[in-house]
Amino acid sequence: MPSQRILEILKSDSCPQACDISPLPIPPGVPALECLDLRFSYHDGVEAVAGVGFQVKAGEAVALCGPNGSGKTTLLKLLTGLLQPQSGTIRLAGRELKGDNAGQAFRSVGLLFQDSQDQLFCNNVLEDVSFGLKNLGLESSEVQARASLALHLAEAEHLKGRPIHHLSGGEMKRVALAGLIDMRTTVIILDEPTAGLDPAATGHLMELVQHLHRDHGYALLVVTHEMDLVPRLADRVLVMREGRVVADGPSRQVLTDVPLLEGARLKPPEITKYFFQKALQEGRRPEWLPLSVEEALLPGKAGRNGHP
Ligand SMILES: Nc1ncnc2c1ncn2[C@@H]1O[C@H](COP(=O)(O)OP(=O)(O)OP(=O)(O)O)[C@@H](O)[C@H]1O
Ligand SMILES: [Mg+2]
Numbered sequence: 001m002p003s004q005r006i007l008e009i010l011k012s013d014s015c016p017q018a019c020d021i022s023p024l025p026i027p028p029g030v031p032a033l034e035c036l037d038l039r040f041s042y043h044d045g046v047e048a049v050a051g052v053g054f055q056v057k058a059g060e061a062v063a064l065c066g067p068n069g070s071g072k073t074t075l076l077k078l079l080t081g082l083l084q085p086q087s088g089t090i091r092l093a094g095r096e097l098k099g100d101n102a103g104q105a106f107r108s109v110g111l112l113f114q115d116s117q118d119q120l121f122c123n124n125v126l127e128d129v130s131f132g133l134k135n136l137g138l139e140s141s142e143v144q145a146r147a148s149l150a151l152h153l154a155e156a157e158h159l160k161g162r163p164i165h166h167l168s169g170g171e172m173k174r175v176a177l178a179g180l181i182d183m184r185t186t187v188i189i190l191d192e193p194t195a196g197l198d199p200a201a202t203g204h205l206m207e208l209v210q211h212l213h214r215d216h217g218y219a220l221l222v223v224t225h226e227m228d229l230v231p232r233l234a235d236r237v238l239v240m241r242e243g244r245v246v247a248d249g250p251s252r253q254v255l256t257d258v259p260l261l262e263g264a265r266l267k268p269p270e271i272t273k274y275f276f277q278k279a280l281q282e283g284r285r286p287e288w289l290p291l292s293v294e295e296a297l298l299p300g301k302a303g304r305n306g307h308p
Helices: 004-011 072-079 099-107 125-135 140-153 169-181 199-216 251-255 258-263 270-281
Strands: 033-041 047-056 061-065 087-092 109-112 187-191 219-223 236-241 244-250
Touching: 004 140, 004 199, 033 072, 047 072, 047 087, 047 219, 047 244, 061 072, 072 087, 072 109, 072 187, 072 219, 099 109, 109 169, 125 140, 125 169, 140 169, 169 199, 187 199, 199 219, 236 251, 236 258, 244 251, 251 258, 258 270
Parallel strands: 061 219, 061 236, 109 187, 187 219
Antiparallel strands: 033 047, 033 087, 236 244
């Protein structure tokens, strides 16, 4: 069920009504994204990705966490065809991404760049949000409807006539997100999407991403340092360290493994850390730890430290 704000946007008079927003379908059982033993070194010899393999199933939401310089952005660039691995395999919706078709990756996977200035290159907002759609060869009425819906959903409709170089950082992020979601790719990849956003914009981005995932079945891969957001965004967490994936498991398992996270220079969500430290202070072994304030408030859960 979409949030109240998303419902309001979808029902507003100016929002195109008869516009499908579902992602491109993929055959049953085929992973949305798959990589195998990926390796990539920059020219100066830095091995940024040192043998990475994992899958993201259709409709799955995965968070990718790791300290600065651990290779997250490099990995995302490999997965979206912006960089080519020195070895290893990438499959998008079952189709292998190779040198000759790397330029076609944008049909199956979309990346929200860590820095929006690297993403937006047209002069004006509407032009930028429509650019990828025109490249798909869509009719102009379809381009218009999709771009308009995406701008509404990203709360950027009011910016559509503005020159890109006049936008604030947060506004650029919203415009970049609109240009990404209107492509309806099977997988949406977000590289630190909330960095630089104010709390209201962060809340809205979370609602929109949850809407795309839960109500429309988009597969997500989200890089974030904001550990409090991870349980809301993802069912599964990958932890990267020095170019390798050192943990891959359900969010609850990874986010409550405080020693593992600290070893990777990460922290659990604040509320999880509070209950972990409280249990240690009281000389108990923490058995069940909440991942959010809502979970901590569930009757008979964190207070009694019992299993869910
Ligand atoms: N263009 C480049 N040329 C050379 N080395 C690079 C380049 N881009 C990144 N690196 C190096 O590759 C490693 C991984 O960088 P990357 O940007 O992938 O890390 P990250 O996990 O995304 O970090 P952050 O959390 O700071 O965004 C780092 O050691 C970085 O210095
Ligand atoms: Mg990065």
